[in-house]
Amino acid sequence: MHPELFEIPFINLTVRSFGVMMVIGFLAGFFLLGRLGRKITSNPQLITNLALYCLIAGVVGARVFYAVHHFEDLQRSWVSVFAIWHGGLEFYGGVIFAVPVIVLYTRHFKLPIRQCLDIVAIALMLGLSFGRLGCFLNGCCFGKPTDLPWAVHFPYNSFAYFSQINANPERNRPAPRLKLPQDEYSSFVDTDGTLYPKPFEELTEQQKFEVTKGKYRCLRIHPTQLYSSANSAILCLLLYLFWRISQKAAGSANSRQLLIRPGQTFAMAFVLYGVTRFMLEYLRDDNPFEYAWWAVYKGGTVSQNLSIYLVVIGVILMAIFQLAKPNAPSTKNAVNNKNRQSKITNRK
Structure with missing residues (x-):
């Protein structure tokens, strides 16, 4: 745990590790999104703007969900609601806010929605893997006590x-x-x-x-932040490989083959992340148990219940995307032609 990296002299501004890892995660995801976006459009500005809007919506949504989830803690100081550099972002809130932004943006610029959702899902997992390292340095999202050899001690007052x-x-x-x-x-x-x-x-x-070092030392716990970071990195790799296979098969005679249609990578991300997050929650010790009316799994955490919904939505999306027709602008050339026509019309 190392929440504060250094202090900028003269202005006494502390640079926090969580914020730095968030920036690194965004840059990594932004770079990957730009690379994958070349398959959709040759206009890099469209993908750049999409990444920026996703970031803003994701951070706002993640913080809103955290504030609702930890309302009693934050109401003691309303200013702390905006202190995202101290940690306190919930992944599911970010997804719920970001997906509508992606849909609206792609419809406005006539980009293929499902193809964009696919590459965003891959880039998101890469960015999240760095974000979870920030959680480890910050000390949040901690695990339950354990005697496993790789268990970690967190410091006093963490x-x-x-x-x-x-x-x-x-x-x-x-x-x-x-x-x-x-x-x-x-x-x-x-x-x-x-x-x-x-x-x-x-x-x-x-x-x-x-x-x-004595009897009041913090108990050794699961480094769940590192588990989550590794999980996100592995999911990023799996989704990328799945997406590559889908891309190669898209133009073949077997284009109706199961799970290779546009959008399936995005739906697969919902299922895989939902399942793995549900399991990881059993090792965490920070989230309260949920018994509200909407909870399918009474006594599970909020994230476990949202994971169940995420898996169900992912399976439904798989079926919808499998039966749906391919996006009209399904190739890079088609998208570019539409963008060129739009520019010519605007000039006239």
Whole structure:
């Protein structure tokens, strides 16, 4: 965990690792999207703008979902709602906001919607793999305690540590995992019994030893952020290979073959990510359990329930895209011709 990379001198601006990894993830996804977009249009500006609009919509949606999900924590300080550099972005919210933007954008510029959704899905997985590394450096999205050899310790006062020293009724945990003496280590205790530990600098040398190497050290936990990063990278590779096979088969005599039609890569991303995210949630220890009316899996997390919906939507999209006719502008030349005609009309 290393949430702060460095501080810019003179202006005292702290550069946070989560924000840096977000930028790297966007640039990586942007580069890949540009490369794949050459199969759709030779006008790179269209793909560049699409990536930018997806980024804006995705970040807004991801933060809105996080704010709704963690409303009680954020309502103590409404300014913190906008502090995305501290972490707190939910992937599903970003997808829900970004997909309509992609559809509207591609319809406006007469780009093939399904082909664009395919390449966006691949680029998204690459960007997400870097974003999850940012989660690891930031300390959010942490896992459950484990004795596995690759388990990790997070530092005192990290998100994981704060969770372990407090009970969590939202996860059916009536007692803290790590019993930290309140009279020695607490800064204050909230009305609901939540313990807020002292800053590390205010601890005695003995206390510092206890919370870093002694009996009050953070329990070893699953590095779920790294699991998620590896999962996204693997999905990116699988989706890319699937997309390549689909591209090669699209013009063949077997163009009606199952799962090679435009849009199938996008639908496959829904299914694969939904299944893997559902499984990874069992190893995480940060998301509350959900019992609302909309939850299919009562007692599962919000993300697990959304994963179920995502898989169902993905399967439905597979069927729809398989039966649908190919996009009219299904080739790069057709798209470019339409764009040229539009420019000529505008000049007249």
